[in-house]
Amino acid sequence: MRRINKILKNDIFKNIIRNIEKAEKTRIYCGHGIEHLFDTARICYILDLEGKRIFDKEIIYAASMLHDIGRYEEYKNNIPHNEAGAKIACEILAECDFSETEINIIKEAILYHRKDKNENSLGNLLYKGDKLSRKCFCCNAEKECYWNNEIKNIEIKY
Ligand SMILES: [Fe+2]
Ligand SMILES: [Fe+2]
Numbered sequence: 113m114r115r116i117n118k119i120l121k122n123d124i125f126k127n128i129i130r131n132i133e134k135a136e137k138t139r140i141y142c143g144h145g146i147e148h149l150f151d152t153a154r155i156c157y158i159l160d161l162e163g164k165r166i167f168d169k170e171i172i173y174a175a176s177m178l179h180d181i182g183r184y185e186e187y188k189n190n191i192p193h194n195e196a197g198a199k200i201a202c203e204i205l206a207e208c209d210f211s212e213t214e215i216n217i218i219k220e221a222i223l224y225h226r227k228d229k230n231e232n233s234l235g236n237l238l239y240k241g242d243k244l245s246r247k248c249f250c251c252n253a254e255k256e257c258y259w260n261n262e263i264k265n266i267e268i269k270y
Contacts (some may be wrong), residue, residue, distance in 0.1 A: 113173070114173065115170050115210060116170055116171060116177065116257070118209065119177050119205075119208050122207055123205050125135070125181070127202070128181055132180070132183045132187075133145040135184060135187045141251075143258060144180040146240060150176075150177065151245035152238070152241045153241075155240075155241040155244050156175075156176050156237050158270055159237060159270075164232065166232060167234060171218065171234065173203060174210065175209055175218045175222060175225075175234055175238055176210075178197065178201040178205070179194075179221070179225045179238055181194030181204070181222075182194060182195065182222075183197070183242075185197075185200075186233055189248045194222060198220075199214075201221055202215055202259065205218060209250070218234070220235060221232040222238070223235070224234035224239070225238040226239070227239065243247065243265075244269060244270055246267060247268075248264040249268060
């Protein structure tokens with residue numbers, strides 16, 4: 113997990129997470145701060161272990177840690193966060209010793225984490241872990257949330 117610890121200490125990463133957490137202080141819906149990133153990473157890792165064990169642990173964690181890194185750009189400049197995030201992630205990953213091939217796999221997963229893409233892709237794993245991480249069962253905004261009842265986690269699986 114050497115490179116994941118490098119991401120956690122990376123200045124670009126730390127600044128953006130701080131900004132996202134500040135921007136979401138009064139948000140009633142799910143947040144996108146460090147807690148959400150860890151929840152997503154750990155669930156994605158469990159899903160992979162329970163499934164086909166396709167991805168390296170560091171790749172799963174890196175994609176999860178960075179999947180919402182574009183949120184601040186979305187709040188500030190209205191750029192879809194998957195698009196903004198894919199770009200920023202490349203910069204951080206390069207600073208944290210990920211190879212070009214690994215960066216491309218993670219970038220693609222971040223770009224598609226909002227859609228349920230083809231089974232067996234990292235984007236699909238991220239999509240599932242991201243959704244499963246939400247604590248709808250104890251959310252005060254559950255009634256107002258746009259998620260349909262089928263995806264809301266009224267009962268937890270992980
Ligand atoms: Fe997202
Ligand atoms: Fe997310």
